[in-house]
Amino acid sequence: MSTRRSFLATAALAPLAASQAWADGAFPxxxxxxxxxxxxxxxxxxxxxxxxxxxxxxxxxxxxxxxxxxxxxxxxxxxxxxxxxxxxxxxxxxxxxxxxxxxxxxxxxxxxxxxxxxxxxxxxxVGIFATPGKSPWHSLREFIAQAKSQPGKLFYGSAGIGATNHIAIEQFKSLAGIDLVHVPYKGSGPLITGLMAGEVQLALLDFSSAQPGLKGGTIVPLVQTASRRLTSMSEVPTLAESGFARYDPSxxxxxxxxxxxxxxxxxxxxxxxxxxxxxxxxxxxxxxxxxxxxxxxxxxxxxxxxxxxxxxxxxxxxxxxxx
Incomplete structure (x- = not known):
């Protein structure tokens, strides 16, 4: 076999050899x-x-x-x-x-x-749609009903313009047919503080960062984004149970x-x-x-x-x- 034909044959077999090497556990x-x-x-x-x-x-x-x-x-x-x-x-x-x-x-x-x-x-x-501890709402449906009766009068907070919880609540507004006013904060920490103080009436928070407020009662969860209720929040309904089965802001x-x-x-x-x-x-x-x-x-x-x-x-x- 000529040198050129030998080279071409080797080159043709190289991908197969590489695949076999991966299959044999050569990586990593x-x-x-x-x-x-x-x-x-x-x-x-x-x-x-x-x-x-x-x-x-x-x-x-x-x-x-x-x-x-x-x-x-x-x-x-x-x-x-x-x-x-x-x-x-x-x-x-x-x-x-x-x-x-x-x-x-x-x-x-x-x-x-x-x-x-x-x-x-x-x-x-998992995230939660949360409201201040002293708010009058006990479910997402109640909040939506209030927002529909007072368009543009309720406020929601986010971790900043363009943050995922900003865009997620805008998507929720569209699905729910409600008008809320956006209040951007400089990060999740200030947002949680603002929610606790009642500066905004709604926020989407991740479960772990919301823990202190949930335990202290200064934050109340209306709904959770989990596909099934978390054991630690078994009393809080999921989005699907609240009428938003296709909406996933997690x-x-x-x-x-x-x-x-x-x-x-x-x-x-x-x-x-x-x-x-x-x-x-x-x-x-x-x-x-x-x-x-x-x-x-x-x-x-x-x-x-x-x-x-x-x-x-x-x-x-x-x-x-x-x-």
């Missing part, structure tokens, strides 16, 4: 970088550290956290999108940086749905890799994620923090992204949101 051979597009201490960072700890057992390599905050999460997203598509750089992604930020940030250099491949949907963080977190990452590598990472979510300690953490663990094939995250891409762009255009 070194530590994996887990990029968090947010500062330390936030929900995505907390989840990332738990996953890194649990996934290590299955992968046999450490997962090193790399916080890359900035540009509403797009700096971290771009770092992963531009990394080699070999599975050694993985993004901890969420609705905020994957969907909302590219719509709001002008001149974004990365398009996560286009540039990143889904690995898996880790969890949905804060999701998943993993994504650079587009073009070999399917075998995606499958390996996905398997490790599913095993981590099945871990007893992870389930205990989920119960405390109000997380609904999801898992499943990469297509589960892909379907979630596809639904968000249908829902959010029209809302952002209507609100004329620009960072």
């Amino acid at each position: 051979q070194r530590p994996i970088k887990l990029v968090v597009p947010n500062p330390p201490g936030g929900p995505s960072d907390i989840v990332a550290r738990f996953l890194a700890e649990s996934m290590r057992a299955e992968l046999g390599q450490p997962l090193v956290i790399d916080n890359r905050p900035g540009a509403a999460g797009l700096i971290g997203s771009a770092a992963v999108a531009n990394a080699p598509a070999d599975g050694y750089t993985v993004l901890v992604t969420s609705r905020s940086n994957h969907i909302v930020a590219p719509l709001v940030q002008q001149g974004a250099q990365v398009d996560p749905p286009r540039d990143l491949a889904p690995v898996g949907l880790a969890l949905r963080a 804060f999701w977190i998943g993993l994504a890799a650079p587009r073009g990452t070999p399917p075998e590598v995606i499958a390996r990472l996905n398997k490790a994620l599913d095993k981590a979510l099945a871990d007893t300690q992870m389930k205990a953490r989920a119960q405390v923090n109000g997380w609904e663990l999801v898992g499943g094939a990469p297509q589960v995250l892909e379907a979630t992204i596809r639904q968000d891409m249908a829902d959010f762009p029209p809302l952002v255009r209507r609100l004329d949101l620009k960072a």
